[in-house]
Amino acid sequence: xxxxxxxxxxxxxxxxxxxxxxxxxxxxxxxxxxxxxxxxxxxxxxxxxxxxxxxxxxxxxxxxxxxxxxxxxxxxxxxxxxxxxxxxxxxxxxxxxxxxxxxxxxxxxxxxxxxxxxxxxxxxxxxxxxxxxxxxxxxxxxxxxxxxxxxxxxxxxxxxxxxxxxxxxxxxxxxxxxxxxxxxxxxxxxxxxxxxxxxxxxxxxxxx
Amino acid sequence: xxxxxxxxxxxxxxxxxxxxxxxxxxxxxxxxxxxxxxxxxxxxxxxxxxxxxxxxxxxxxxxxxxxxxxxxxxxxxxxxxxxxxxxxxxxxxxxxxxxxxxxxxxxxxxxxxxxxxxxxxxxxxxxxxxxxxxxxxxxxxxxxxxxxxxxxxxxxxxxxxxxxxxxxxxxxxxxxxxxxxxxxxxxxxxxxxxxxxxxxxxxxxxxx
Amino acid sequence: xxxxxxxxxxxxxxxxxxxxxxxxxxxxxxxxxxxxxxxxxxxxxxxxxxxxxxxxxxxxxxxxxxxxxxxxxxxxxxxxxxxxxxxxxxxxxxxxxxxxxxxxxxxxxxxxxxxxxxxxxxxxxxxxxxxxxxxxxxxxxxxxxxxxxxxxxxxxxxxxxxxxxxxxxxxxxxxxxxxxxxxxxxxxxxxxxxxxxxxxxxxxxxxx
Amino acid sequence: xxxxxxxxxxxxxxxxxxxxxxxxxxxxxxxxxxxxxxxxxxxxxxxxxxxxxxxxxxxxxxxxxxxxxxxxxxxxxxxxxxxxxxxxxxxxxxxxxxxxxxxxxxxxxxxxxxxxxxxxxxxxxxxxxxxxxxxxxxxxxxxxxxxxxxxxxxxxxxxxxxxxxxxxxxxxxxxxxxxxxxxxxxxxxxxxxxxxxxxxxxxxxxxx
DNA sequence: GCATAAACGAGACGGTACGTCCCGTCTTAGA
DNA sequence: TCTAAGACGGGACGTACCGTCTCGTTTATGC
Numbered sequence: 001x002x003x004x005x006x007x008x009x010x011x012x013x014x015x016x017x018x019x020x021x022x023x024x025x026x027x028x029x030x031x032x033x034x035x036x037x038x039x040x041x042x043x044x045x046x047x048x049x050x051x052x053x054x055x056x057x058x059x060x061x062x063x064x065x066x067x068x069x070x071x072x073x074x075x076x077x078x079x080x081x082x083x084x085x086x087x088x089x090x091x092x093x094x095x096x097x098x099x100x101x102x103x104x105x106x107x108x109x110x111x112x113x114x115x116x117x118x119x120x121x122x123x124x125x126x127x128x129x130x131x132x133x134x135x136x137x138x139x140x141x142x143x144x145x146x147x148x149x150x151x152x153x154x155x156x157x158x159x160x161x162x163x164x165x166x167x168x169x170x171x172x173x174x175x176x177x178x179x180x181x182x183x184x185x186x187x188x189x190x191x192x193x194x195x196x197x198x199x200x201x202x203x204x205x206x207x208x
Numbered sequence: 209x210x211x212x213x214x215x216x217x218x219x220x221x222x223x224x225x226x227x228x229x230x231x232x233x234x235x236x237x238x239x240x241x242x243x244x245x246x247x248x249x250x251x252x253x254x255x256x257x258x259x260x261x262x263x264x265x266x267x268x269x270x271x272x273x274x275x276x277x278x279x280x281x282x283x284x285x286x287x288x289x290x291x292x293x294x295x296x297x298x299x300x301x302x303x304x305x306x307x308x309x310x311x312x313x314x315x316x317x318x319x320x321x322x323x324x325x326x327x328x329x330x331x332x333x334x335x336x337x338x339x340x341x342x343x344x345x346x347x348x349x350x351x352x353x354x355x356x357x358x359x360x361x362x363x364x365x366x367x368x369x370x371x372x373x374x375x376x377x378x379x380x381x382x383x384x385x386x387x388x389x390x391x392x393x394x395x396x397x398x399x400x401x402x403x404x405x406x407x408x409x410x411x412x413x414x415x416x
Numbered sequence: 417x418x419x420x421x422x423x424x425x426x427x428x429x430x431x432x433x434x435x436x437x438x439x440x441x442x443x444x445x446x447x448x449x450x451x452x453x454x455x456x457x458x459x460x461x462x463x464x465x466x467x468x469x470x471x472x473x474x475x476x477x478x479x480x481x482x483x484x485x486x487x488x489x490x491x492x493x494x495x496x497x498x499x500x501x502x503x504x505x506x507x508x509x510x511x512x513x514x515x516x517x518x519x520x521x522x523x524x525x526x527x528x529x530x531x532x533x534x535x536x537x538x539x540x541x542x543x544x545x546x547x548x549x550x551x552x553x554x555x556x557x558x559x560x561x562x563x564x565x566x567x568x569x570x571x572x573x574x575x576x577x578x579x580x581x582x583x584x585x586x587x588x589x590x591x592x593x594x595x596x597x598x599x600x601x602x603x604x605x606x607x608x609x610x611x612x613x614x615x616x617x618x619x620x621x622x623x624x
Numbered sequence: 625x626x627x628x629x630x631x632x633x634x635x636x637x638x639x640x641x642x643x644x645x646x647x648x649x650x651x652x653x654x655x656x657x658x659x660x661x662x663x664x665x666x667x668x669x670x671x672x673x674x675x676x677x678x679x680x681x682x683x684x685x686x687x688x689x690x691x692x693x694x695x696x697x698x699x700x701x702x703x704x705x706x707x708x709x710x711x712x713x714x715x716x717x718x719x720x721x722x723x724x725x726x727x728x729x730x731x732x733x734x735x736x737x738x739x740x741x742x743x744x745x746x747x748x749x750x751x752x753x754x755x756x757x758x759x760x761x762x763x764x765x766x767x768x769x770x771x772x773x774x775x776x777x778x779x780x781x782x783x784x785x786x787x788x789x790x791x792x793x794x795x796x797x798x799x800x801x802x803x804x805x806x807x808x809x810x811x812x813x814x815x816x817x818x819x820x821x822x823x824x825x826x827x828x829x830x831x832x
Numbered sequence: 833g834c835a836t837a838a839a840c841g842a843g844a845c846g847g848t849a850c851g852t853c854c855c856g857t858c859t860t861a862g863a
Numbered sequence: 864t865c866t867a868a869g870a871c872g873g874g875a876c877g878t879a880c881c882g883t884c885t886c887g888t889t890t891a892t893g894c
Contacts, residue, residue, distance in 0.1 A: 425843075
């Protein structure tokens, strides 16, 4: 079908402005943090009037979530030959991602704001979180094809519960390690964590 | 020997005011969230002048961290007879704690603010996080005395790394489950998660 | 030739707001006096945000001086046929003006503040005081054309000194009578004062 | 009858403190002006607690008027041999007094505050203004004994009106010259002003 | 090629909260 | 009882951003 072409009259919105605004938002977020980031400052960095921001996003939250969402799409799951190696690889990737200031600040800030804003919460979930679950799914299928994990039982709900648990364990542990404990995700820690996770998987799958 | 008695001149600060302010802060945090919480509102709730807040805390961040810290001291580790039962118990307790609005909001907000404020970060670490590591330590000793875990090797650094890993896994996973995935920590999930963790422990301990 | 048209960008300032603010300032000054007049209150009376005040005036002093300056422009010097009658007329007018609460409060307050603020002092001098010297000049020319006073000698500095002296005597005496002595400027007092002044003029002009 | 001896129990008030407070008030008034003078600052300069100020004066106004009143008692009227010389002498003295910063600031500030505070107004009138009218009285009697002015008629009210007028003219003109016009009271100006006043006196006395 | 219409920059607007300063009162301990 | 010290409730200050609202100008499209 292709994109719907709405021929509208008047001057079209500038795509340059969009890009400049999102980039400026990420930059400001790193330098100032959520609380000190101001719309006026973002506009100035982007070389754009404040009005232009408000024509595109209703408020600060929406703008920041959009500015941040793309950052989390770079995670990949190359085939490293075994389930353990795949997990260890994604743990290290995720660690590197979260140690970058813009990602670190953005994720926590946006989650914090969401704790009392259901709309923002679901926006985050769809724009950021759910998109990463594909990695767990890919890993599981690959492990099954290698014979490292049993095939799915007849219960798809059980499989989903399992995937969600693993996702929470990996994402949660790495986030906590970096943002709360303030320790780095280095290869030796990733190795130990992977051992724990992969070692526990068989037991977990019988309880899910 | 004993506490130093500093005889200070002038009218002493009111301990009632301290308590009222911290309670008002927690209440306001629940109702309004971090972003909408204002010092003036907290002062009014506490029946106190705004200046009285600023005499005690330099700004909003410091006040909120102090107000929140006490909430996390209620976690206990009663002996339930086995390592798995102990872990499951603390996971459920922590889940309940985090599902309360004041804890949920407070923790994330404070962590988010801390991502660009090293002083605040260390204040959180000392006032909130490190104090909970006692639970992991207690659990490990108890499991060793039951024979569920091997005695410490000669390497105390290894033991510390292990404890930190387990702490990050438990705290991180529960936090992620509730705050990011937005799912409840109910008994069946706690059971599955505990199985994963306890099942993986032996493997983890050989890699730490 | 003609006024320079400065095309400025952005939304222009509201002239209505200017007027409303100045009027509200005068009203508040009468009701509350200088010390109790607050910027927030003026803003509220004017139906305007406090920021709108601060966009136009740097502080309370500047605002009040501007608000007050206009009041003194209503003094006129109609031709009453003789120098004595002209002087008596302006003394009575000035007396009436100064017995109005807003003028009374405003003038003293503003002069008092100015005693330790050179900038404010010169602002007052230009905005209020110097503009009234026109009255002395008009009166002198009129008296000369009537033959009541000799024509200017060749020394313009002498004429200026004379005018300034007369201005200080009239303004100072009326102000002191009303604000310090707290007595009214009624016709009989005005008559006596005029007799003193006009009687002394020939002597003064030979010494200036 | 002498001072009333009230034998009171407890520690007596310190007379040193009184002196130190009044001196500190005058000093602060010069440096800061009325508007910026604060009770806390005065207390600190005087080496005294704020409480001690409030035990002696009810508020800022009362304190400042008392601190300032004494300054105006130094005017004298030595006999210079003629009415004109006496007037010129007191004009120059008053000019010098008003050019001192503490007097200048104090007088205007206190008058300004008084415009909306009747109590303060009468306190000023009694403590400062009326005490100076003795000078006019002395000068008049001396001129009469020299034969420069006619003896009092049978109408004492007329004499009083006359004295008040002369007082307003002298005080008002000098104050206006210094505080409003911002020009100095130098000998040549004093000479011209005296000529005006003395030249006008005969005419004024027939109208009073 | 000229009218239409939306986007654009600039910046003023009504608001809200900030953190500071000072007021005048109060509560301690000590002289 | 007075004093020094300093905490207290209160209120205004002047600042910083918010998100909205005019303006005059620019830039596409469609008649």
